[in-house]
Amino acid sequence: MRRNERAFRSGDVQVVERPLLRRAVGASALGNCMEWFDFGVYSYLAATIGKVFFPGASPGAQVISSFATFAAAFVVRPLGGLFFGPLGDRVGRQKVLATTMIMMALGTFAIGLIPSFATIGIAAPILLLLARMVQGFSTGGEYGGATTFVAEYSPDRRRGFLSSWLDFGTFVGYALGSALVTVLNLLLTDAQMLSWGWRLPFLIAGPLGVIGLYMRLKLEESPAFQQQLDDHEKSLAQVSAGGELKNVVTRYWRPLLVCMGLVLLYNVTNYMVTGFLPTYQTETLHRSSGSADVLVLIGMVWIVLLITFIGRLSDRVGRRPVYGVSAAAMILLAVPSFELIKMDGTWPPVLGVLILATLLACFAAPSAATLPALFPTAVRYAAMGIGFNIAVAAFGGTTPLVTEALVNVTGDDLMPAYYLMLAGVIGLVTVRFLPETAQVPLSGSRPMVGSRAEQRELITTSRELYVACLRDSDGGPHPVSSPRPPRR
Numbered sequence: 001m002r003r004n005e006r007a008f009r010s011g012d013v014q015v016v017e018r019p020l021l022r023r024a025v026g027a028s029a030l031g032n033c034m035e036w037f038d039f040g041v042y043s044y045l046a047a048t049i050g051k052v053f054f055p056g057a058s059p060g061a062q063v064i065s066s067f068a069t070f071a072a073a074f075v076v077r078p079l080g081g082l083f084f085g086p087l088g089d090r091v092g093r094q095k096v097l098a099t100t101m102i103m104m105a106l107g108t109f110a111i112g113l114i115p116s117f118a119t120i121g122i123a124a125p126i127l128l129l130l131a132r133m134v135q136g137f138s139t140g141g142e143y144g145g146a147t148t149f150v151a152e153y154s155p156d157r158r159r160g161f162l163s164s165w166l167d168f169g170t171f172v173g174y175a176l177g178s179a180l181v182t183v184l185n186l187l188l189t190d191a192q193m194l195s196w197g198w199r200l201p202f203l204i205a206g207p208l209g210v211i212g213l214y215m216r217l218k219l220e221e222s223p224a225f226q227q228q229l230d231d232h233e234k235s236l237a238q239v240s241a242g243g244e245l246k247n248v249v250t251r252y253w254r255p256l257l258v259c260m261g262l263v264l265l266y267n268v269t270n271y272m273v274t275g276f277l278p279t280y281q282t283e284t285l286h287r288s289s290g291s292a293d294v295l296v297l298i299g300m301v302w303i304v305l306l307i308t309f310i311g312r313l314s315d316r317v318g319r320r321p322v323y324g325v326s327a328a329a330m331i332l333l334a335v336p337s338f339e340l341i342k343m344d345g346t347w348p349p350v351l352g353v354l355i356l357a358t359l360l361a362c363f364a365a366p367s368a369a370t371l372p373a374l375f376p377t378a379v380r381y382a383a384m385g386i387g388f389n390i391a392v393a394a395f396g397g398t399t400p401l402v403t404e405a406l407v408n409v410t411g412d413d414l415m416p417a418y419y420l421m422l423a424g425v426i427g428l429v430t431v432r433f434l435p436e437t438a439q440v441p442l443s444g445s446r447p448m449v450g451s452r453a454e455q456r457e458l459i460t461t462s463r464e465l466y467v468a469c470l471r472d473s474d475g476g477p478h479p480v481s482s483p484r485p486p487r488r
Contacts, residue, residue, distance in 0.1 A: 007466035008459045014446045015455050016155055020220060024153040025162055027215040028146040029169030031101050034208050035139055036170045036274075038108045040177025040300075041201040042070055043275045043400070044293055047282060048198045052116045053125045063283055064408075065125075067401040070275065072129055073136030074397025077389040080140020085385025086245060088141065093149045093381060096141055098216040103138030105209020107131050112202030144384030149219075151372040152380075155450035157315060157439050163368035164311025168304060170364070174274055175300040177201060182293040248375075248383045254433070255374035259387035261430030262371065265327060266363040267396025268423035272416055273299060273356050276400040277341075283404075284413050285342060295349055299357035306358065310365035318438045319366045324431040326362035330424030333359070338417040356420075363427075373437035376444035395423075 042049070049069075050062030057065060080100075088096040110131040117124040146166055154162040180201050188197040249256070273296065281292035314322045333355055340352030375383040399419070406415040441447045449455045 008447070008462040012446055013455045013458055014448045015452060016153060016448055016450055018450070021153055021155075021162070021450070023215070024219060025150055025165050027212070027219055028097070028150050029165050030212045030215060031097065031104070031142055031146055031169075032166050033169035033173035033176075034101070034108075034205065034212055035104055035142060036173035037177040037208070038104070038135065038173075038202070038205060039274065040174035041181055044178050044181035044278050045198050045201070046070065046279050046400075047289070048193055049128075051194060052198065053128055055117050059283070063279055064401065064404055067275075067279075067404055069125070069129055069132055071397050071401045073132040073139070074393040076133045076136040077140040077393045077397070078386070080137040081144060081385030081389035082140075082245060083137075084141025085144060085382035088145050088148070088381035088385075089379060092221045093145055093152070094216065094219045094221050096381075097145045097149060097219075098213060100138040100142040100145065101212045101216055102209055104135055104142065105205050105212070107134035107138065108202055108205035109209070110134070112199040112205075140389045141385060144388045145381055147368040148372045148381050148384055151369055151442060152377070152445065154369070155448045155454070156441050157454075158312075158450065159373075159448075160314035160319070160366055160369045160438060161308060161312040164308045164314075164365045166368040167364040168307050171300050171303045171307065175297060175304060178278075178293060178297050178300060180204075182290065182297060185289055185293065245382060245386070248379050248386060252375060252379065252383055256383060256387045258430055258433050259371050259374055259383070260391040261426055262323065262363075262367065262434070263388050263391035264395045265323070265330075265423050265427030265430065266360075266367050267392050268399050269330065269356070269360045269363055269420060271396050271399040272403065272420060273353075273360055275397075276403050276416065277353070277356075279400070279404065280407075280413075280416065281341075284407055295353055298350060299353040299360075302354055302357045303361045303364070306361040307365045310361055311369070314366040314369065315438055318436050319370045320431055320434055320436050322362055322366050323370075323434065324428065326359055327424045327427035327431060329362075330359050330427070331421050334417040334420035334424065335414060338414055342413065370434070370437060373440075373442055374435075377442065378444060380442075 046066040047059075047063055050057070050059075050066035053069075054062045054065040084096050084100060108131075111128065114127045114131065115124055143166075147163065150163050150166055151159060184193065184197050184200065277299075278289075278292050278296050281287045281295065282289050310322065337352040337355045340348045340355070343349060343352075371388065372380055372384060403416045403419055406419070407413055447458060449458060
């Protein structure tokens with residue numbers, strides 16, 4: 001209103017059609033589901049993969065080598081973000097998301113076809129590394145693009161709830177992958193798992209990728225991207241990738257740091273629970289793989305049940321309170337959680353995992369709505385590609401490797417808890433600089449609503465605010481010189 005010096009008109013408020021919104025959320029969530037199906041499978045099979053591809057190493061070295069290959073995918077994620085981010089801002093979100101989907105499927109499917117070290121020697125771990133790098137490169141454009149796409153489609157009042165379905169897909173994928181490995185471990189002998197059983201989960205990625213690609217090819221471009229192309233006469237398409245990246249780093253370094261701090265908080269917790277905890281139980285606590293798998297699977301199911309409710313809560317109370325309270329709770333509860341996990345019996349470990357899973361859900365639920373809102377439409381995909389992937393590569397994907405090494409070097413099995421506490425401190429500091437974006441239009445976008453009735457309500461409210469603003473300024477012709485009206 002202040003920018004236009006008038007109340008809203010019908011053309012100023014974007015109405016999102018529900019069928020388009022459902023397709024956008026569903027297709028984006030499926031990509032996350034497929035990505036994390038692979039991560040769940042790889043995390044649960046880390047010890048097996050170490051034996052297949054690094055048979056000459058000691059058991060500890062096999063696990064570390066397997067996690068090192070896991071982490072290699074995260075090393076190339078920033079490169080994928082640097083490539084796909086500017087591309088998504090220039091040619092559109094939908095085209096890039098279709099490309100990353102098929103690349104992820106091919107990379108995962110290829111792992112299931114790689115011969116073992118016993119068959120082709122050193123070429124086996126090299127091919128595994130290459131397949132993981134293809135996955136990492138494509139993933140560099142996947143999450144940032146998916147969050148951008150869904151955030152730009154979501155009505156302002158429900159962005160937290162709708163965006164939380166992305167991470168709902170994330171943990172459903174992880175739960176499905178881990179559940180499949182758990183079933184295989186129960187049905188097959190160790191020799192059968194080493195011989196061929198470990199390949200089955202990776203081969204499922206082929207059909208999943210075809211389904212996901214079909215869904216994404218049916219999507220329409222996001223309203224915010226279409227609007228900014230119209231507003232700027234498609235000039236953005238002429239901007240070079242290098243010029244856009246330089247612009248993002250120089251002009252938006254503050255929100256980039258906030259983005260990286262939140263991503264660190266979320267992903268250190270994420271990979272600690274999903275990537276490290278299964279192996280921590282088998283290698284450090286010497287539990288059976290079956291009991292370890294079931295315990296973490298319980299945590300994943302709990303997150304799936306919680307996450308959309310927390311997303312809705314973030315729409316009501318704001319993103320900052322959800323992040324802030326959860327980060328403080330992480331600092332206080334990390335050590336007690338791991339102490340519970342270390343205990344014998346059934347219920348103390350379950351309680352410890354549920355505490356960590358609840359905190360993880362609190363970090364995951366608002367992220368897909370919060371992070372894209374830090375940047376304007378014209379650079380949103382590129383900025384997400386930079387901030388998200390650098391933080392994940394440096395702190396998220398390396399979490400299993402670093403914590404496993406710390407436990408081996410120090411002999412202290414509470415090192416993972418101390419690592420989580422450090423992440424909580426960084427997250428708490430970051431929240432201090434996080435702007436509140438709940439129920440506020442995205443920067444550079446028109447207000448978004450979910451129905452014509454909500455559009456009429458918003459227009460009526462803006463007219464009332466406009467009249468009140470004029471009255472407060474003693475009849476001045478423009479509200480721009482008056483006190484700022486309250487936000488909706």
